[in-house]
Amino acid sequence: MTTRRKMQLSFIANNIARKATFRKRKGGLVKKMHEITTLCGIEGCVIINDKSDPQPTVWPSEEGARKTIERFRSLPIDEQNKGTVNQESFTKQRLEKMEEKVKKLRGENREKEVTLKMYESMCGDPLVVSSTLNANECEEVINMLSRHIMEMDIAMETVRNRNEASSSNPLP
Template identity: 45%
Template sequence: MTRKKVNFAYITNNSARQATFKKRKKGLLKKISELSTLCAIQICAIIYSPYDLEPEVWPSPLGVQSVIARFKNMPKAGQSRKMMNLGSFLRQMITKSEEQVKKQQRENRERGYDPSHVQELGW
C-alpha cells in the first residue's frame, strides 16, 4: 500500500502535533541507527522537544560526547569543509538553477525552438 501525500503545514491540534512528533522522532532515530550500522560510522543526535524537559540524545550521553569531542578535535578546515550556512546554500541553489536554465535554453536552440514565436501565439 502506498502512502498518501503529506501536507507540510503547522499542525494546529496540539495532541495531533505531539503524536506526529513522537512518530517522526521514532522514525528518525531508527534511520540514524540503520545508517550507523550499515555504514559503520559514528553518529549522534540531540533532539530538543517542547514536550520533554530534557533533550533526547542518541545513542547515549557518552556516545554523543564522544562524537562531539572527535569533531572538535578535527582541524578547523576539516570541520567546516562540508558545512553550509543559509547564504552559501542559497548561492549554491541559485547557481544550480541558473545552470539548469542555460542547459534548457541550449537544448531549445538545438531543437530550433523560437521563444518569440510563443508570444505571437498569445501564450
C-alpha cells in the same frame, strides 16, 4: 502494496496531533540513526530537545553522544565545516545550476528554431523565407546547412569506405 502519499510539510496546529507526530518522528529518527551507524560502521548520535520534556532524548547514551561530539570538536575547523552550506551559498548554488539549465535550454530552443527555418527555406520558396529573416538568422541557417552537408559528406565517405572494404575482400 500501498504507496505513501507526499506529506505537506507545515506546522501542525492541533496540539494533540502535533505531539503524537513528534513522538513517532522522534522514534523514527533514533531508529534511523541506529540503522545507519550499524550498517555503515560510523559513529553518530542524536540529541532531541523537547520543550515539554526537561530531559532531552539522547542516543546512544549521554556518554556516547559526549564522546561523538568531542571527537567532532577535535577536528580542524575546515573538517568540521566540510560539506556544510548556509542558506545563502545553497541558494547561490541552486541559482547557478538553474541559470546553466536555462542557458542550455535556450541554446537547444535556438537550435530548433534555426532548424525549422532551415527546413522552411528548403521546402518553401527560399526568397520568401529569407525575406522574413534578418542577417543573423540567415547566417545561422547557412551555418546549419553547411554543418549538415559536412555531416552527410562524412556519412557518405564512411559508407563508401565500408563498401570498398567489403568488395575488395571477397568471401572464400
